Amino acid sequence: MMPMKLGQFHGGLRLPGCKADSMLSPVTAAPIPPRLYVPLKQHIGAAAEPVIRIGDHVLKGQLLADSDSHVTAPVHAPTSGTVVEIVEHTVPHPSGMTAPCIVIETDGKDEWRPNLSAHSQYHLLSPNELRQIIRDAGIVGLGGAGFPAFLKLNPGQDKLVETLILNGAECEPYITCDAMLMQERARDILDGLHIMRHAVQARHCIIGIEDHNSAAIAAMQAALSKEEQKHISIIAIPTRYPTGGEKQLIKVLTNKEVPSHKLPIDIGVVCHNVGTAFAVADAVLRGIPLISRYVTITGGAIKTPQNLITQFGTPMAFLLDHCGLQRDKLSRLLMGGPMMGLQISDLQTPVIKTSNCLLALGPGEAGDTHPEMPCIRCGECARVCPAQLLPQQLYWWSRARDFDKVQDYNLFDCIECGCCAWVCPSHIPLVQYYRFAKTEIWQQERDKRKSDHARDRHEFRQLRMERKKREDEERKRKKKELLQRANAGKDETKKSAIDEALARVQAKKAQQQTESRNTDNLTPAQQKQIEAADARRANQTPADTTGDEGSEA
Amino acid sequence: MSLIISSPHQHPANSVSRVMLSVVYALIPGCIAHVWFFGPGLLVNMSIAIAAALLTEAWILRLRRRPIKPALYDGSALVTAILFALTLPPLAPWWIPFVGIVFAMIFAKHLYGGLGQNPFNPAMVGYAMLLIAFPQEMTRWSVPQLPELHSLGWLDVLRHSFTGALPTGTGYDALTMATPLDHTKTQIALDQTVQAAHASYKFMGQIAGYGWEWINILFMFGGAWLIVRRIITWHIPAAMLCGLGLFALVAFLSAPATHASPLFHLFSGATMLGAFFIATDPVTAATTTRGRLIYGAGIGVLIYIIRYWGGYPDAVAFSVLLMNMAVPTIDYYTQPRVFGHKG
Ligand code: SF4
Ligand code: SF4
Numbered sequence: 001m002m003p004m005k006l007g008q009f010h011g012g013l014r015l016p017g018c019k020a021d022s023m024l025s026p027v028t029a030a031p032i033p034p035r036l037y038v039p040l041k042q043h044i045g046a047a048a049e050p051v052i053r054i055g056d057h058v059l060k061g062q063l064l065a066d067s068d069s070h071v072t073a074p075v076h077a078p079t080s081g082t083v084v085e086i087v088e089h090t091v092p093h094p095s096g097m098t099a100p101c102i103v104i105e106t107d108g109k110d111e112w113r114p115n116l117s118a119h120s121q122y123h124l125l126s127p128n129e130l131r132q133i134i135r136d137a138g139i140v141g142l143g144g145a146g147f148p149a150f151l152k153l154n155p156g157q158d159k160l161v162e163t164l165i166l167n168g169a170e171c172e173p174y175i176t177c178d179a180m181l182m183q184e185r186a187r188d189i190l191d192g193l194h195i196m197r198h199a200v201q202a203r204h205c206i207i208g209i210e211d212h213n214s215a216a217i218a219a220m221q222a223a224l225s226k227e228e229q230k231h232i233s234i235i236a237i238p239t240r241y242p243t244g245g246e247k248q249l250i251k252v253l254t255n256k257e258v259p260s261h262k263l264p265i266d267i268g269v270v271c272h273n274v275g276t277a278f279a280v281a282d283a284v285l286r287g288i289p290l291i292s293r294y295v296t297i298t299g300g301a302i303k304t305p306q307n308l309i310t311q312f313g314t315p316m317a318f319l320l321d322h323c324g325l326q327r328d329k330l331s332r333l334l335m336g337g338p339m340m341g342l343q344i345s346d347l348q349t350p351v352i353k354t355s356n357c358l359l360a361l362g363p364g365e366a367g368d369t370h371p372e373m374p375c376i377r378c379g380e381c382a383r384v385c386p387a388q389l390l391p392q393q394l395y396w397w398s399r400a401r402d403f404d405k406v407q408d409y410n411l412f413d414c415i416e417c418g419c420c421a422w423v424c425p426s427h428i429p430l431v432q433y434y435r436f437a438k439t440e441i442w443q444q445e446r447d448k449r450k451s452d453h454a455r456d457r458h459e460f461r462q463l464r465m466e467r468k469k470r471e472d473e474e475r476k477r478k479k480k481e482l483l484q485r486a487n488a489g490k491d492e493t494k495k496s497a498i499d500e501a502l503a504r505v506q507a508k509k510a511q512q513q514t515e516s517r518n519t520d521n522l523t524p525a526q527q528k529q530i531e532a533a534d535a536r537r538a539n540q541t542p543a544d545t546t547g548d549e550g551s552e553a
Numbered sequence: 554m555s556l557i558i559s560s561p562h563q564h565p566a567n568s569v570s571r572v573m574l575s576v577v578y579a580l581i582p583g584c585i586a587h588v589w590f591f592g593p594g595l596l597v598n599m600s601i602a603i604a605a606a607l608l609t610e611a612w613i614l615r616l617r618r619r620p621i622k623p624a625l626y627d628g629s630a631l632v633t634a635i636l637f638a639l640t641l642p643p644l645a646p647w648w649i650p651f652v653g654i655v656f657a658m659i660f661a662k663h664l665y666g667g668l669g670q671n672p673f674n675p676a677m678v679g680y681a682m683l684l685i686a687f688p689q690e691m692t693r694w695s696v697p698q699l700p701e702l703h704s705l706g707w708l709d710v711l712r713h714s715f716t717g718a719l720p721t722g723t724g725y726d727a728l729t730m731a732t733p734l735d736h737t738k739t740q741i742a743l744d745q746t747v748q749a750a751h752a753s754y755k756f757m758g759q760i761a762g763y764g765w766e767w768i769n770i771l772f773m774f775g776g777a778w779l780i781v782r783r784i785i786t787w788h789i790p791a792a793m794l795c796g797l798g799l800f801a802l803v804a805f806l807s808a809p810a811t812h813a814s815p816l817f818h819l820f821s822g823a824t825m826l827g828a829f830f831i832a833t834d835p836v837t838a839a840t841t842t843r844g845r846l847i848y849g850a851g852i853g854v855l856i857y858i859i860r861y862w863g864g865y866p867d868a869v870a871f872s873v874l875l876m877n878m879a880v881p882t883i884d885y886y887t888q889p890r891v892f893g894h895k896g
Binding site: 009010094173247251257258259260261262332334336338339340341342343361365366370371373374375376377378379382383386387388389390392409410413416418421422423424425426427429431432435 | 559560561562563564565567568569571572623627629667668669670786835836837838840841842845888889890891892893894895
C-alpha cells in the first residue's frame with residue numbers, strides 16, 4: 001500500500017453498521033422461483049424493447065430485449081424457461097409504479113445458451129471493442145444508480161484518465177453484498193478492474209474500502225500480486241457515511257473535488273463499483289451477461305439474514321420467504337439501505353440490477369415516528385451535510401416553492417444522502433422536500449423544452465418548404481438548360497452529368513462523416529447531459545423518463 | 554407535497570423536546586446558586602412565568618387553530634419562560650413576570666408565526682419591554698442572602714409578589730440595592746475610579762459581585778455540558794466571551810481607572826447566561842459556522858459598548874436583540890463554500 005494522505009469531506013455521520021448479521025454465512029445461490037418478472041428497464045436510460053415473442057423458449061443468458069437508443073442496457077434471460085407474457089408489473093420505483101416486464105416460466109434446468117464468447121485475451125481488444133462487449137452484456141453500475149457501465153467507461157476523446165477508482169466503501173448500514181463479494185471473489189474483481197483499466201487507459205487504480213471491513217481488505221490484499229501492486233493500491237478509508245458517495249469517495253482517495261455540475265472524468269477520475277468490476281470480468285472473460293447479482297437480505301423481520309446470488313426478476317417475496325421473513329414483524333421493506341433506500345410496498349416487486357439489499361425492518365427498527373415540527377434553525381443539518389449546503393435554507397425555499405432561490409442555494413449539489421434529515425430534531429423529512437423541488441424544476445424545464453421544441457419544429461417546417469420551393473425552381477431551370485444544351489452538343493451533357501454524380505457522392509460522404517461522429521464517441525457535453533439524466537434517476541415521473549431523455553442524450 | 558415516504562428511513566432519538574429539556578437541565582445549577590444567593594424570588598417569578606407562558610401559548614394556538622399538544626410538549630415555551638425569569642429581579646410584583654412573558658409570547662413569538670419563525674429572542678423582548686416600561690421595578694435587585702442582612706423567606710416573597718406588602722420593619726432600601734454592574738457604572742459616571750467604586754460596593758466577591766460570580770460560573774459549566782452533549786456548538790459562546798473579554802481587556806489596559814477588568818465583565822450580570830443560553834437560542838441566532846462567530850463576537854462587543862457608553866448597566870438583552878436584527882445578513886454573507894464550488 002502506498003503511503004498516502006487521505007482527503008476528508010465535510011460533515012457526514014457515524015452510523016451503527018448493523019452489518020454483522022448478514023455476513024455470518026457464505027454466499028449461496030438463491031433458488032429459482034417458478035416465475036421471473038424481468039423488467040425491460042433496470043437502468044438509467046431508454047427501456048429495452050423485447051426481441052423475443054410470447055411463447056418462445058429461452059435459454060439462460062439469451063438476449064431478451066435491447067434498444068437502439070444510446071443510453072440503454074440490454075436485458076438477458078436469467079435462467080431457462082418459457083416467455084409466457086409481457087405485462088405491466090410493479091417495479092422498484094419511489095411511486096410504486098408498474099412497468100413492462102417479461103414473465104418467464106422457469107423450467108428448473110437453468111440451461112445455458114450455447115457458444116458464450118469468452119475473451120481471455122482481452123488486452124488484444126481495443127477499448128471500443130471492450131465497451132461493446134460490456135454494453136452487450138447489459139452491465140450497469142451496480143452500486144445503486146444503474147447507469148450503463150460502458151458509457152462511464154468511455155472517457156471521451158482527449159480525456160486522460162489519471163485514476164480509476166473502485167468503490168468498495170459500502171457506507172450504508174445493513175448492506176454487505178459488496179463486502180461479501182470482495183471476500184469471496186477478490187480475484188475476479190481485480191480481473192474486472194484490469195479490463196476496465198484497459199478500457200479507459202487509466203494510469204493508476206485505487207480500491208477504496210471502509211476500514212471496519214477488515215476481512216474484505218485482507219482478501220483483496222491477498223489476491224493482489226506483487227506485479228499488480230505497482231499500479232493498484234488498496235486503501236482503507238475511515239468509516240463515515242456517505243463516504244461511498246462518488247464525489248465523497250474521490251475526495252477522500254485523491255483529495256480532489258469534482259467541481260459542481262462536472263463529472264469525475266473532468267478531473268481525470270473514473271469511478272466504478274466493485275460489483276460492476278466483477279460483472280465486467282464475467283462478461284469479458286467468460287461471456288456471461290449480467291443476469292444475477294449479490295443481494296443482501298437482512299433486517300429485524302428476517303430470521304436468517306444473508307447474501308444470496310439472485311437472478312433478476314425474482315419476486316422479492318420469494319427471496320424474503322427463503323430467508324425466513326416474519327410478515328407480522330415487517331414494519332417497512334426497503335430496497336437499499338436505511339439512508340437512501342427505496343420503500344417497497346408490493347412484495348411481488350422483482351429484484352433488478354440495482355437491488356443491492358432488501359431490508360425488512362422489524363418493529364421499532366424504522367426509528368421513531370414523531371410528527372414534523374417547525375424548523376428551529378439549529379443548524380445541525382448544515383453541520384452534517386457532506387455537500388456543505390445549508391439544508392435548512394433549501395427546505396425553507398422548497399417549502400415556499402421559490403425554485404429560483406432553492407437553486408441559488410445549490411439544490412442540485414444535494415446528493416440526497418439523508419444526513420440532514422437524520423439529525424434534524426424537528427423530524428422534518430428534508431430530503432422529501434428536496435426531491436419535490438427537483439421534480440418541480442425538471443417539470444418546468446421539460447415544459448419549456450417542449451414549447452421550444454414545438455417552435456423549432458415549426459421553424460424547421462418553414463425552412464423545408466422554402467428549400468423545396470427553391471429546389472423545384474432549380475430543377476426546372478436545370479431541365480431547361482439541359483434541353484438547351486442537348487441541342488448544343490452531347491459531350492457536354494455527359495460531363496455535367498458526371499460532375500453532378502461526383503458532387504452527390506461527395507455530399508453523401510460528408511454527411512456520413514458528420515453522422516458517424518454524432519453516434520460514435522460521446523462529446524463531454526453529451527456525456528454531461530447523460531449524467532444529468534443519471535442524476536434524475538428516472539425518479540419521479542416515470543412516463544416521461546422512459547424514452548425522452550435517452551434519445552435526447 | 555408528495556406523500557411518498559422518502560429516505561432516510563431511520564432516525565436517532567433526537568427531538569426538539571430533547572434539546573429543550575437538556576437546556577433546562579443545564580440551567581439547574583445556576584438557578585440553584587441564584588436562589589442560594591438572592592432568595593426564593595426567582596422561583597416565584599419562574600412559576601408565574603412558566604404558567605403564563607404555557608397558557609398563553611395554548612390560547613394562541615387555539616386562536617390560530619393549530620394543534621396545541623405538540624407545541625406545549627416541545628418545551629420551547631418552557632425554556633423561554635425560564636430564561637426570561639432569570640433576568641428579572643428576584644423581588645418583583647407578580648405582574649412583572651406575567652406581563653413580560655405574555656407580551657413575549659404574543660408579540661415576539663406568535664405574531665411572527667410561532668416556533669422557528671421569530672427573528673427576535675422572545676425572552677429578551679419581554680425583558681427589554683419591562684425595562685423600558687417599568688424601570689423602577691426592574692432595577693431593584695435583592696441584597697444577597699447573608700446572615701447579617703434581613704433576608705426574606707418563602708412566605709414573605711410570595712406575599713410581596715401578590716400584595717406588594719413587605720414585612721413590617723423593612724423597606725426596599727434595606728432589601729434591595731443596585732447590582733455591581735449598575736453601581737460601578739453610576740460611580741464612574743460620578744468621576745470615581747473603578748477601584749473606588751468596587752471598594753464602595755458592599756458585597757464584592759473575588760472577581761465580581763458576591764454571588765454573581767458563582768451564578769456565572771455555574772451557568773458556564775451548564776453551558777459547557779450542553780456543548781459536550783452537542784446541543785449547542787462552541788462558536789457563539791466562545792466568540793461572544795472573546796469579543797467582550799478582548800474589548801474589555803484593551804479598554805482596561807488603556808485606562809484601568811475608568812474601565813473594569815475583563816474578569817469583572819465576564820462574571821457579572823447575565824454574561825454567562827447570555828453567552829451559553831440566550832445568544833445560542835437557535836431560532837434567532839446565525840446558523841452558519843462563520844456566521845455564528847460573527848454573531849457571537851458582535852454581541853460581546855455590543856455588550857461592552859452598551860455597558861460603558863450606553864444607558865443600561867447590563868446589556869445582554871439589547872446586544873442580543875440588535876444582533877438578532879443582523880442575522881439574515883450575516884447568514885447570507887457567510888454561506889459555506891459548497892462542495893465542488895470555488896471558494
Ligand atoms: S436540523 Fe432541522 S430543525 Fe435544525 S436547522 Fe436543520 S431543518 Fe431546521
Ligand atoms: S440530503 Fe442533501 S442537503 Fe441533506 S445532507 Fe445530504 S447532501 Fe446535504
